[in-house]
Amino acid sequence: MSREPGARGAHLSRTGIADVWQAWQQHHRNSALDSFGRLAETPLQTLMTALVVAIALALPTTLLLALGNVQSLGERWESGPKMTVFLKLGAQDAAIAGLRDKLRQMPDVQEHEYISPAQALQSFQAQSGFSEALAALDTNPLPPTLVITPAPTAVDPVNLETLRQRIAADPLVDEVSLDMDWVRRLNAIMNLGKQLVLALALLLGAGVLLVIGNTIRLEIESRREEIVVVKLVGGTDGFVRRPFLYTGFWYGVFGGLLACLLVSTGVASLGGSVRNLAATYQDTFVLQGLGLAGCAALVGSCIGLGLLGAWLAVGRHLSAIEPR
Amino acid sequence: MIEFHNVSKRYPNGYEALTRVSLQVGEGEMVFLTGHSGAGKSTLMKLIMLMERPSQGQVVVGGRNLDRLRPNQIPFHRRQVGVVFQNHQLLFDRSVFDNVALPLQIAGVHPREIGRRVRASLDKVGLLDHERANPITLSGGEQQRVGIARAVVNKPPVLLADEPTGNLDPDLSSDIMKLFCEFNQVGVTVLIASHDWSLIRSVGARVLTLEQGQLTHDGALQ
Numbered sequence: 001m002s003r004e005p006g007a008r009g010a011h012l013s014r015t016g017i018a019d020v021w022q023a024w025q026q027h028h029r030n031s032a033l034d035s036f037g038r039l040a041e042t043p044l045q046t047l048m049t050a051l052v053v054a055i056a057l058a059l060p061t062t063l064l065l066a067l068g069n070v071q072s073l074g075e076r077w078e079s080g081p082k083m084t085v086f087l088k089l090g091a092q093d094a095a096i097a098g099l100r101d102k103l104r105q106m107p108d109v110q111e112h113e114y115i116s117p118a119q120a121l122q123s124f125q126a127q128s129g130f131s132e133a134l135a136a137l138d139t140n141p142l143p144p145t146l147v148i149t150p151a152p153t154a155v156d157p158v159n160l161e162t163l164r165q166r167i168a169a170d171p172l173v174d175e176v177s178l179d180m181d182w183v184r185r186l187n188a189i190m191n192l193g194k195q196l197v198l199a200l201a202l203l204l205g206a207g208v209l210l211v212i213g214n215t216i217r218l219e220i221e222s223r224r225e226e227i228v229v230v231k232l233v234g235g236t237d238g239f240v241r242r243p244f245l246y247t248g249f250w251y252g253v254f255g256g257l258l259a260c261l262l263v264s265t266g267v268a269s270l271g272g273s274v275r276n277l278a279a280t281y282q283d284t285f286v287l288q289g290l291g292l293a294g295c296a297a298l299v300g301s302c303i304g305l306g307l308l309g310a311w312l313a314v315g316r317h318l319s320a321i322e323p324r
Numbered sequence: 325m326i327e328f329h330n331v332s333k334r335y336p337n338g339y340e341a342l343t344r345v346s347l348q349v350g351e352g353e354m355v356f357l358t359g360h361s362g363a364g365k366s367t368l369m370k371l372i373m374l375m376e377r378p379s380q381g382q383v384v385v386g387g388r389n390l391d392r393l394r395p396n397q398i399p400f401h402r403r404q405v406g407v408v409f410q411n412h413q414l415l416f417d418r419s420v421f422d423n424v425a426l427p428l429q430i431a432g433v434h435p436r437e438i439g440r441r442v443r444a445s446l447d448k449v450g451l452l453d454h455e456r457a458n459p460i461t462l463s464g465g466e467q468q469r470v471g472i473a474r475a476v477v478n479k480p481p482v483l484l485a486d487e488p489t490g491n492l493d494p495d496l497s498s499d500i501m502k503l504f505c506e507f508n509q510v511g512v513t514v515l516i517a518s519h520d521w522s523l524i525r526s527v528g529a530r531v532l533t534l535e536q537g538q539l540t541h542d543g544a545l546q
């Protein structure tokens with residue numbers, strides 16, 4: 001409430017700042033309780049609205065969680081990029097041993113594995129099903145190969161590129177390829193997915209605003225008389241708005257908590273089968289849920305939407321009720 | 325306390341409800357506003373309350389030109405003007421007490437103080453033992469008195485009453501008129517729209533007469 005303009009007149013009643021503050025707090029308490037009471041009077045309707053809000057929020061939240069889980073799964077599978085070094089065909093064993101010694105001394109190389117042309121042919125035959133065709137060849141077309149795991153300190157793109165160039169400069173080396181393409185592709189897909197989910201979340205958030213706004217509009221209609229009287233006896237817009245903002249606030253609280261419940265139930269029901277599936281791959285992957293912070297963020301944004309929806313609805317409809 | 329300077333009011337539909345009205349009501353005065361139905365009495369009161377804005381001219385209340393009030397000052401202006409409506413505008417979803425307490429809650433009066441002042445106001449209109457009742461259970465005269473209690477509970481310097489006795493029988497009407505006289509005696513400026521001639525005559529106050537939106541008489545009743 002703002003200051004009382006100093007009107008003249010002998011009978012002005014004086015009200016101190018402290019009183020105004022206490023009354024303001026009291027009105028907040030009363031508005032909050034009163035709004036809660038009104039919602040509790042029509043529990044089914046309140047539950048329906050809160051459920052619509054909850055579903056609209058649970059959907060993008062679940063998708064975001066799923067994306068996060070897939071991404072962390074990808075990181076587990078590919079702990080870091082690998083470098084495949086193809087040596088020249090017919091490189092001498094002694095020269096290869098010399099190169100391997102050099103690799104051992106490079107601090108950016110954590111470890112490396114040598115695959116001889118014979119080993120490569122063997123595993124290619126086993127995996128590709130071309131074993132007969134390959135057996136018909138009289139010379140082995142596969143080059144000797146080194147698979148390098150860069151040190152964790154060298155994993156950023158710039159260091160990796162430097163390392164690649166250093167190795168490629170060796171006369172023995174034919175070609176160096178970096179095996180991080182699929183990680184990069186997965187990340188790109190994940191980012192696209194996140195943007196899509198964000199767009200979906202915006203759409204559904206707008207839907208939540210409309211749902212709450214419309215519910216509050218009906219409430220304003222049904223309390224029209226009261227609003228007119230409050231305005232006639234000098235109620236500020238803030239005073240009129242307050243109970244409706246609290247209605248929006250409560251919808252936000254209920255909707256947010258319900259959304260948490262929906263998402264957590266989903267995660268819990270999937271968690272068991274995911275653990276079993278991971279176990280068959282000798283993995284200990286655990287489905288990541290919302291957590292306390294996630295729940296708080298979800299309820300918080302839901303309350304924000306509730307308040308905003310109420311604010312918009314009240315702003316639009318209060319001026320229409322202005323007694324003039 | 326209330327000044328109209330050449331005030332005209334034309335409604336959006338083009339109808340001119342008030343034409344170049346000028347008048348002055350002093351502080352602590354009691355004045356009746358009369359005129360046939362549709363003469364513009366309610367319109368004049370709505371201009372004082374800022375329920376309507378004049379199309380022309382200036383309205384000054386308590387030394388403040390209402391033309392210059394910003395929208396966020398309007399609520400504070402309305403707290404200085406108690407209004408009794410013909411249709412009393414009570415809220416039937418709450419008790420008599422809560423109806424009368426509304427202006428105090430809005431003005432930010434301490435909750436403890438509210439109880440005391442609501443009861444004083446209800447005592448004044450003789451309804452102290454009905455504070456817990458729902459106003460819908462009261463008679464027309466009682467409802468009107470609840471409306472009066474609400475209009476004066478915040479001790480506004482100006483009290484407007486738009487045909488406050490319109491629906492009441494003569495005995496109840498004179499009771500209510502007595503109440504207005506009492507408020508006037510403690511210094512409240514009172515403006516009452518009415519065409520109950522016998523009642524106006526019995527009070528013997530100054531009379532303003534409107535005819536088709538024009539002020540045609542100002543003074544004692546002939």
Ligand SMILES: Nc1ncnc2c1ncn2[C@@H]1O[C@H](COP(=O)(O)OP(=O)(O)O)[C@@H](O)[C@H]1O
Nearest residue numbers: 335337339341360361362363364365366367368
């Ligand atoms: N909101 C409005 N829009 C258009 N015309 C109105 C409005 N309010 C009142 N009027 C007209 O203005 C004239 C004066 O009305 P009013 O001030 O209510 O008179 P009274 O109270 O003296 O009966 C009437 O003819 C009425 O029809």
Ligand SMILES: [Mg+2]
Nearest residue numbers: 365366367486
């Ligand atoms: Mg009228």
